[in-house]
Amino acid sequence: MQGGVERATGEKMVLNFGPQHPATHGTLRIVLELDGESILKATPHAGYLHTGFEKLGEHLDYNQYIVVTDRMNYLSPLSNNFGYVLAVEQLLDIEVPKRCQYIRILMAELSRVADHLLWLGTAALDLGAFSVFLYSFREREKLYSIFEKTTGARLTTSYTRVGGVLRDLYDGCEEDVRQFTSDFPKALKETHTLLTRNRIWMDRTKNVGPISSDDAINYGLTGPCLRATGVAHDIRKAEPYSSYDEVTFEVPVGSNGDAYDRYLVRMEEMIQSCGIITQVLDNMPDGPVNVEDNKITMPNKSDAYGHIEGLIHHFKVVMDGHGVQPPKGEHYCATESPNGELGFYIVSDGSGTAYRIRIRPPSFFHFQALPHMLEGGMVSDTVAVLGSLNVIAGELDR
């Protein structure tokens, strides 16, 4: 391994990586131009999973679109649900009750841990560490049980609603979550002992796919990939939304911006998220979970069945053209999703359907910057770098 492999004599080989490759975790494609084992040029191709989510947004009403947001970053659908309804609510100029804000933080942080866990498992699996994959999936399973009990679904959660959430937390949710947050740091320690000082893991990730902080900003990287370069920027701190200013947490940063730092940043973020979750549970306020405005949220079932007014409100909320109608205007709302800045830019013409919805996916930028990190490296680094970026095809192609 010393000094890399000698350069072969000028003969280029083109290697097609993907769209179906075990390490792409989705349908991504990279065309690599190789000289021996070193990468001369990498050309990423996107679009294999393009589903027209932005076009759909111009035809679905505001609550219907929530189910589409599940399918963007399918590793943390709760964060997407959250980011989207927040944008609509800010467009409507409404603020949801405190309890709802706390529940949303709780769910977003749990899904951040779940997202990072899946990333950890698969990134390690790609580099041959099979046990880590099993360990992280074991933990993730506990979270998915909590999601399933709360939202009724494991993957397509659709938990938030414009002006609130689908339903309050289930009885015993607090105990389940507390059980998780007390066990989880120990479980994560196991992974640390497996990887952090592991010779093979360090060789495969240290100084692999590095990017400087200036380049990272120039390429539009956000989230853990940006913080790994040393920029301590987190939207939850910089522009606190939905009561994030009431919890304390640290923003972990790296220094080299390589795959190893991205790994460390994500590992620490999971611990910080656990801290946020504990604070949220400690201070969880009582009260309603939906805004008390029946023009926006559904009335109680008993009202809908028992009172004519409730029935009318129910009817109005679900009927096309009678439900949520933000005033004419536009808004861009950014949230810190597990992968980075997830933004929704919504243009409203005053009707019940958005005039235009634009999603700003973090993965799009990470995948774009891939050649910058790969070129000059070795072909085997492709898997390590791609794994460390956590490119999710669903949000990349939308």
Next chain:
Amino acid sequence: MNEEKEIEEQPKPLVLQKLEEHHADALLSKDETRGTVVVVIRKEQAYAVLEYLKTDPELAYTFLVDVTAVDNSQMESELMQFDYARFMVVYQLYSYQGQCRLRVKVPVHENDLNTPSVTGLWQGANWLERETYDMFGINFEGHPDLRRILMPDDFEGHPLQKDYPLRGRGERESFNFDKQNA
């Protein structure tokens, strides 16, 4: 009277002050909503203004958050306001120096879909402009590699234009890979 006074008392965001000072002739409209400054600028000066916003040491809008477009053909009020320009190219900017979020909009007429590319300022603009070209047909002049990105290369039309039907125009029939390779 009182209301006017209140509005005056709010400090004007630095970016608006500076734009009015240095690029007043480029500004078509300016607004501030929900903590974001929104400016509409002339296409001819778009590159110069964006370059100024990025390089000015006080503003330092070094992070290009997003580039996209809006097809205003079914939004009469917007059309009237900006001389019937069908498209509005939208840049979202963020400054790591604590300036407020900024949205720069550039009107583009349907009969002249060219607009300057900002790939020279931000590397991240490359794919964003490709996507905007793919979805709306906006031609970014000076872009190094303006190809489709999400739709197939042989796709016809631009799906996010308002006159493009939701269910497409039957293009799926043309996904014949034997024919493409021939």
